[in-house]
Amino acid sequence: MSASGIMTRSAPRLRSLSNLIPKTQKLLSRSLAWTPQPEGSEHRAKWQTTKRPLADERKPLWEKAYFLKPGDAPVEVGGRHNDLRVGGLKVPNIWLRDNCQCSACFHGDTRQRLHDTFQISRDLTIKSHQTEGNSTDIEWSDGHRSSYSHSMLRQACATFEERAKIRQGLPEKPVYWGSSISESPPKVAHDAPEALKAIFHNIRTYGFTYITGVDYSTPEPTKDILTSLGGFLRQTHYGGFYVFTADLASKDTAYTNIALEAHTDNTYFTEPSGLQAFHLLSHTDGSGGASLLVDGFKAAFDLKAKHREAYDILSTVNVHAHASGNDGISIQPYRGFPVISHDPATGDILQVRWNSSDRAAIELPISEVEKWYDAARKFDKLLKKKQNEYWEQLTPGNILVFDNWRVLHGRSAFTGKRTISGAYVMRDDWISKYKMSRWGEGEVLGAIPTS
Ligand SMILES: [Fe+2]
Numbered sequence: 001m002s003a004s005g006i007m008t009r010s011a012p013r014l015r016s017l018s019n020l021i022p023k024t025q026k027l028l029s030r031s032l033a034w035t036p037q038p039e040g041s042e043h044r045a046k047w048q049t050t051k052r053p054l055a056d057e058r059k060p061l062w063e064k065a066y067f068l069k070p071g072d073a074p075v076e077v078g079g080r081h082n083d084l085r086v087g088g089l090k091v092p093n094i095w096l097r098d099n100c101q102c103s104a105c106f107h108g109d110t111r112q113r114l115h116d117t118f119q120i121s122r123d124l125t126i127k128s129h130q131t132e133g134n135s136t137d138i139e140w141s142d143g144h145r146s147s148y149s150h151s152m153l154r155q156a157c158a159t160f161e162e163r164a165k166i167r168q169g170l171p172e173k174p175v176y177w178g179s180s181i182s183e184s185p186p187k188v189a190h191d192a193p194e195a196l197k198a199i200f201h202n203i204r205t206y207g208f209t210y211i212t213g214v215d216y217s218t219p220e221p222t223k224d225i226l227t228s229l230g231g232f233l234r235q236t237h238y239g240g241f242y243v244f245t246a247d248l249a250s251k252d253t254a255y256t257n258i259a260l261e262a263h264t265d266n267t268y269f270t271e272p273s274g275l276q277a278f279h280l281l282s283h284t285d286g287s288g289g290a291s292l293l294v295d296g297f298k299a300a301f302d303l304k305a306k307h308r309e310a311y312d313i314l315s316t317v318n319v320h321a322h323a324s325g326n327d328g329i330s331i332q333p334y335r336g337f338p339v340i341s342h343d344p345a346t347g348d349i350l351q352v353r354w355n356s357s358d359r360a361a362i363e364l365p366i367s368e369v370e371k372w373y374d375a376a377r378k379f380d381k382l383l384k385k386k387q388n389e390y391w392e393q394l395t396p397g398n399i400l401v402f403d404n405w406r407v408l409h410g411r412s413a414f415t416g417k418r419t420i421s422g423a424y425v426m427r428d429d430w431i432s433k434y435k436m437s438r439w440g441e442g443e444v445l446g447a448i449p450t451s
């Protein structure tokens with residue numbers, strides 16, 4: 001009796017599990033992936049190009065009802081379980097207690113969590129509470145006392161998109177540009193008041209800036225300024241801060257005098273550098289060598305508007321890269337990345353990786369790679385469109401700094417002897433400096449629990 005009871009209870013569960021399998025297969029077949037079939041299978045391997053939703057049109061994981069609408073939502077404690085609610089949204093006690101900002105829970109200097117989250121009782125309740133002005137004090141059933149600012153509580157209830165914008169320091173949309181930016185390119189005098197803030201504002205908005213009036217009698221002032229953008233410079237197989245002339249000291253086309261078409265650097269790293277900078281210290285006995293910048297986000301935006309399928313392919317097919325010119329070195333990212341990446345929280349373009357010289361494998365079955373080439377050809381055409389190209393002759397005293405995740409760079413061929421200095425700064429490092437310079441430590445640190 002009991003055995004048959006178990007069987008009748010478990011049978012439907014087994015059925016429901018097996019029902020899930022075709023659904024999972026269906027989901028997998030929708031993604032842009034190649035699935036090898038078992039040997040001897042009558043099915044041929046198939047690559048599906050269609051229907052993988054992109055970040056900006058993916059169905060939200062959560063319904064809108066889970067998020068707070070912007071505004072001054074009231075903070076209340078009450079109801080049958082004495083819950084804290086912000087604009088009617090319940091904030092679970094475990095989150096509140098885990099994010100108590102008191103000095104016993106968070107280290108005042110390091111802002112690191114001090115308590116053991118999993119020692120907090122699951123049955124924790126609010127014993128008493130008091131709201132005064134813009135904060136609510138709570139006495140918990142375990143005796144601990146916490147105080148929460150209403151702005152933090154409201155922020156915790158905001159959409160992922162809003163929270164991502166705060167985390168990334170992107171309250172305003174970037175401005176896309178073309179060749180006409182040459183009429184008034186963004187620039188900041190190195191000794192201007194709040195120069196750092198203005199430099200980052202330009203980079204966040206336009207993807208690049210000039211820093212002007214820099215002493216170029218030695219490379220040191222350039223090194224100091226670039227170091228200030230991230231705290232320190234990135235070390236690579238080319239070194240850190242560099243001063244180079246066209247002598248092929250490092251085996252890379254960048255160290256020659258030939259023309260370089262627009263590209264991003266470091267596609268061969270898992271994480272390409274966030275900022276890249278050039279300072280032409282001298283150019284003697286020759287001419288040429290104009291610098292080219294192209295707004296990769298704008299080109300991607302145009303591609304999406306004109307050739308949606310191509311955009312989808314470049315956003316989903318992983319591409320590999322390598323750096324192998326130096327003896328004993330062959331660097332490759334730990335995985336392939338698409339040419340265009342999106343932020344999963346906002347759907348916005350996050351990164352363009354484009355370097356034909358350094359490209360290795362395209363992560364498609366060989367018989368299908370034409371699809372990627374066709375898509376990439378369309379993107380290449382946009383990148384090379386005259387209206388998208390901004391050309392400028394660099395001059396001593398002016399450092400060019402650009403966001404290597406957004407802006408492509410190149411140069412025309414040149415003659416004579418050219419000495420250029422520059423460096424890379426990692427993305428996390430410069431975004432950290434940018435946020436601190438713009439909002440101040442208090443606000444940036446205050447946003448950590450909620451963004
Ligand atoms: Fe480069």
Ligand SMILES: [Zn+2]
Pocket residue numbers: 100101102103104105106144145146
């Ligand atoms: Zn506490």
